[in-house]
Amino acid sequence: MDFSLIRRDQAQPTQSLCLLGASGSVGGTTIRYLKRVPGIRLESVSVHSSLEKLQQLLQEFRPELACISHEDAFDYGIDDLKSQFPAVRFFRGADGLVEMVQESRADTVLTAVVGACGIRATVAGIESGKKIALANKETLVTAGPAIQAHQAFAKNSSSTACIVPVDSEHNSLFQLLEGQNLDHVHRIVLTASGGPFRDWTAEQIQKARREEVLNHPTWTMGPKITVDSAGMINKGLELIEARFLFSCEPEQLDVRIHRNSIVHSMIQLKDGSFHLSCSQPDMIFPVAHTLHYPESVPRAHPEMSFPEAWPALSFEMVDERFPGFMLCRKAMAAGGTAPAILNAANEVAVDAFLKDRISFSQIPETIDRALQSMPIQQTTELEELIAADEKTRSDLLQKLGALSAKK
Known part of the structure; x- marks a missing residue:
């Protein structure tokens, strides 16, 4: 790390x-x-x-x-x-x-x-x-x-x-890690709101409609990121990002659902203790920190509240109801071009979903097929990584076009 x-x-x-x-x-x-x-x-x-x-x-x-x-x-x-x-x-x-x-x-x-x-x-x-x-x-x-x-x-x-x-999770994580001896850090934990389907069954999620997917309970975001959040794919992408930002091994990275979105990240030290980074769910905090860094933000944000005003903090595991998240972990472990293939497939699938060409449950299915059909190459060459991205998009767009033609 x-x-x-x-x-x-x-x-x-x-x-x-x-x-x-x-x-x-x-x-x-x-x-x-x-x-x-x-x-x-x-x-x-x-x-x-x-x-x-x-x-x-x-x-x-x-x-x-x-x-x-x-x-x-x-x-x-x-x-x-x-x-x-x-x-x-x-x-x-x-x-x-x-x-x-x-x-x-x-x-x-x-x-x-x-x-x-x-x-x-x-x-x-x-x-x-x-x-x-x-x-x-x-x-x-x-x-x-x-x-x-x-x-x-x-x-x-x-x-x-x-x-x-x-990104709010990575920025808060950086602030936690910066004051630590990195040799003492055992685990990094990103938090997720859980999206609109955190209390739905797998069967209900399978049948989710467009307006339900786009109804995020905490954050106001663009449609693509909102769809990613509903399937927890955004959190899987953030794990991959954290791996490169902080040079982590996949087994050092974890996620917990935290409905209140007050805690943005946690680190666990080797003695078992946890350190948490908290703020209101407003991007003003990480944006300001990043712009002023390495100096401190000059004044307190009016958006912040004191802890006595916070709701009770609770955390939950991510489970198999979110197959897109599991696919992100699989691609992160595979390395090389696998995350590029995953990301390209996700972008194409989400766009198709937003255009009512596929269902919400078909997003992770599309990603899984891409990961299985595309060769994974271990490389550090930018052009080879971008080529994997472009090839994945081209193949999927062709298949989706053929599917639409049959309809």
């Missing part, structure tokens, strides 16, 4: 920010925090397709660079945006996202885009020597072996790149 990706000695407080995914939930929280701290400048920003949101941000923050990652949305709105904001340089599509990061003068890149499209942009930030505030799970789930092996994170590297996790 170590902090070889975080590289605490290289981290500096954020003064200028390149925000990728400003129209999502983490991006929105980041904007909310930037309005409280005038010392951090939004230097560059991206949205996927929300032209209205981008227009608001350009008007309020006046960044130098902006990207619209959805190419059709870019083509539709670019002429109007250029006429309103002639001083802004605009970038188009996924390639434009990478180009914007490369040209950005910001010291920090916060990657809050959803999906594997965030991988190359994150790598571009690493290769530019920036602090990476990482909120994109897929960077480490799909490309974790390549990120770990990147020359920027070698022991003798002169790079100024570092990764600080934004």
Whole structure:
């Protein structure tokens, strides 16, 4: 267990920010925090397709660079945006996202885009020597072996790149581990709300409707992450991410359902004791910590309450009602391209579910078939990991297309 990706000695407080995914939930929280701290400048920003949101941000923050990652949305709105904001340089599509990061003068890149499209942009930030505030799970789930092996994170590297996790569980875990002798840590435990089906039977979950899946009891998130949470796949992806962030072995990682979402992570020391990290379920806490790190957040967040206001804390095991979670553990143990295959299959399956092409129970079935049919390769080459991702997507989209044609 170590902090070889975080590289605490290289981290500096954020003064200028390149925000990728400003129209999502983490991006929105980041904007909310930037309005409280005038010392951090939004230097560059991206949205996927929300032209209205981008227009608001350009008007309020006046960044130098902006990207619209959805190419059709870019083509539709670019002429109007250029006429309103002639001083802004605009970038188009996924390639434009990478180009914007490369040209950005910001010291920090916060990657809050959803999906594997965030991988190359994150790598571009690493290769530019920036602090990476990482909120994109897929960077480490799909490309974790390549990120770990990147020359920027070698022991003798002169790079100024570092990764600080934004995800609430990983960020709280980092804060717990930073004050510990890592040789004393026996186990890492991430918590999960349990999603909307924590009290449902396996038979009920099998028949879950779209509106039930998207009805998360605690967090307000985008549809893809909300679906992942309902099947506990998001927590399995977070285990894989934690393995690379903290250089853990799979057997050192565990999950507990914690309905209150007050405790975000725990560590168990070798003497058997547990240390817990707690805060209200609001992403303002990890976002602020990441931006200010290695300095402390300058003031208390008004969103926090004192312990006497908290509900009683309780924890439960994750069981076989969530086969997607078990598949994540299987892929983590297999290593190599297995997590990339799992993640790609999940993204395709969730998209199909949200378009009413498959049922909720078919999401883990689709993932399982992909893991069984695709060859698993042990590699640290980024292009080979991305190729496994792309091959999985291509094969599944073809099969789903054939299935739709039969209907």
